[in-house]
Amino acid sequence: MGELSRDIGGGGAPPARAGTQDGGATPAGGRRASVMDGPWRPAAMARSAVAWTSALYLAVSLAFGLGWFVTLAVGLSLSIGTLIIWVGFPLLALLMVAWRFGARLERRLVRAAFGVAISDPYRPMPESRNPFVRVRTMAADPATWKDLVYLGLFFPLTLVEFVLSAMVWGLVGTLLFMPLIVLFGGGMEINLGQVTYWSGNPVEALPVSAAGLVVLAGALYVTRGMAVAHAAWARLMLGPNASQAENLELRQRTAHLRASRARGVDAAEFERRRIERDLHDGAQQRLLAVAMDIGRARAKLDQDPEGARELIEQAHAGTKEAITELRDLARGIYPAILTDRGLDPALSGLAGRAPVPVEVDVDLPERPPAAVESIAYFIVAEALANIAKYARATRASVRVAREDRWVVVEVTDNGAGGAAARPGGGLAGLADRAATIDGMLIVDSPPGGPTIVRADLPCTW
Numbered sequence: 001m002g003e004l005s006r007d008i009g010g011g012g013a014p015p016a017r018a019g020t021q022d023g024g025a026t027p028a029g030g031r032r033a034s035v036m037d038g039p040w041r042p043a044a045m046a047r048s049a050v051a052w053t054s055a056l057y058l059a060v061s062l063a064f065g066l067g068w069f070v071t072l073a074v075g076l077s078l079s080i081g082t083l084i085i086w087v088g089f090p091l092l093a094l095l096m097v098a099w100r101f102g103a104r105l106e107r108r109l110v111r112a113a114f115g116v117a118i119s120d121p122y123r124p125m126p127e128s129r130n131p132f133v134r135v136r137t138m139a140a141d142p143a144t145w146k147d148l149v150y151l152g153l154f155f156p157l158t159l160v161e162f163v164l165s166a167m168v169w170g171l172v173g174t175l176l177f178m179p180l181i182v183l184f185g186g187g188m189e190i191n192l193g194q195v196t197y198w199s200g201n202p203v204e205a206l207p208v209s210a211a212g213l214v215v216l217a218g219a220l221y222v223t224r225g226m227a228v229a230h231a232a233w234a235r236l237m238l239g240p241n242a243s244q245a246e247n248l249e250l251r252q253r254t255a256h257l258r259a260s261r262a263r264g265v266d267a268a269e270f271e272r273r274r275i276e277r278d279l280h281d282g283a284q285q286r287l288l289a290v291a292m293d294i295g296r297a298r299a300k301l302d303q304d305p306e307g308a309r310e311l312i313e314q315a316h317a318g319t320k321e322a323i324t325e326l327r328d329l330a331r332g333i334y335p336a337i338l339t340d341r342g343l344d345p346a347l348s349g350l351a352g353r354a355p356v357p358v359e360v361d362v363d364l365p366e367r368p369p370a371a372v373e374s375i376a377y378f379i380v381a382e383a384l385a386n387i388a389k390y391a392r393a394t395r396a397s398v399r400v401a402r403e404d405r406w407v408v409v410e411v412t413d414n415g416a417g418g419a420a421a422r423p424g425g426g427l428a429g430l431a432d433r434a435a436t437i438d439g440m441l442i443v444d445s446p447p448g449g450p451t452i453v454r455a456d457l458p459c460t461w
Contacts, residue, residue: 034115035227042217050115051220054227055169057113058161065158068102068151071095093135096144103147106154107238116231119248121146121240143240150237157233161226168219175212178205286322290315343373347380347398354384356413359397368407371437372457376400376409379430379441383411383453386427391415391451402459409455417449427453 033050045051075098079091100122107118121143126133138144174181179202199205240248293315300308338346344362351358367373380398387393393415400409419427420443431441438458445451 035224035231036114036116038115040221040224042220045220045224046216050113051223053113055165055223057109058158058165058223058226058230059169061109061158062155062162064106065155068099069155072099072148072152093131096135096138099147099151100138100144102151103238106150106234110231110234110238114227114231116235118235118239121238121248124251146237150234157230161230164222164226168215168222172212172216172219175215176209178208178212179203181205286318290318290322293318338373338377339370342367343376343400346373346377347400350377350381350384351398354396355388356393357395358384359395361398362400364400364402364407368402368457368459372407372459375430375433375437375439375457376407376455378433379409379453379455380411382427382430386419387411387413387415387451391419391449393449393451403456405459407457407459409457411453412450414450416447417445417451418447419443419445419451419453430455 033048035050035054038048038050039045072095075091075095079088079095082088082091104120107120111117123137123141123143126137128134178199182199182205183202199208293311297308297311297315300311337349343364344360347360347362351360368376384396384398387396391413393413396411396413398409398411400407402408427441427443434441434455434457439456441453441455443451443453
């Protein structure tokens, strides 16, 4: 579509409501399975990627635990021991920066291994570039010292996890691969107290491999239990507490509202300039031409009545054209049919003026707020205008429906595709409009089509 760039985007609008946090293994809703809420059936755990990433993390995290134990033990001893000669202060500051970095890295590893997202709980850093001010802010932040406690206890925690993992997975590997062990290493006896079993050849070792499958299920449960415990401990120590989470949410909400307000102001200013330009280049020029024609007709009225009549007819035609342009301009500001009859008749009117067949389906149990109706109308109008200009489509459809507290608007066409909202374009302006009421606009238009323009508009905000 002409004004649009050749990739998929949403004009800066936020992503769809179907959240993407915790990314990964479960395609439904685009959300990844996590050890905290995934299935506990052995077959499901064996098929889940998070079970194996958890096992890998529990097996290798001992190296990180040992590294942080040595770093903190040596670093704290050296820096605290040299505080008396002031050398310890910069050493302690550097160590503090290092363990905060280690905690940030651990949050990412926990998310990658267990599918558990942990937000950074730190207080905002001051804008000052003075290192003393920034270090003092870090030292006054409780999250900094929780990070230290977590990393300080990381080594004994990972040591226990490594020992248990080595025991259960070592046993699983031995039992499952017993036929190969017997084949290349000779017979082997399994001794379980009162029960013994001799495997003299690979065939006799097959029952042991079958028993290994049962032990594998137990190993998955042990791994899952350790993963849940580790993730819960990491969330407790590395994540925000209730007060910090509330403050973080409020800051994010404030930032979002500030951005939405700025986009709304920009959208209103863009509309003001558009209306001013349309008035100046359209109706104003026509009315000026009408005034000139009437003036010339008055001058010719006595000497050349026929010429005066032609000028009057020309002025009359120009007046009608100016009225038509003013009516179109008023419809572009806010169509009267939308106020009087609602969204369904207004969209049907747009579809009737479209150059391609457009199917309209509006399913709203009650009229949404006026702001929602207006934004929905102009989204459909802009999408149909782009279809007419650029899409080379043969048909299109418009769907408006209520989903929970959202009004969903979808415009689909079978055109050439390759559309995306870009700064300064019409769809980007509509995304800015939608953002003023915490709505979102998404353009999905792969090359070759079809193109789907979807807007989710809240009925309450």
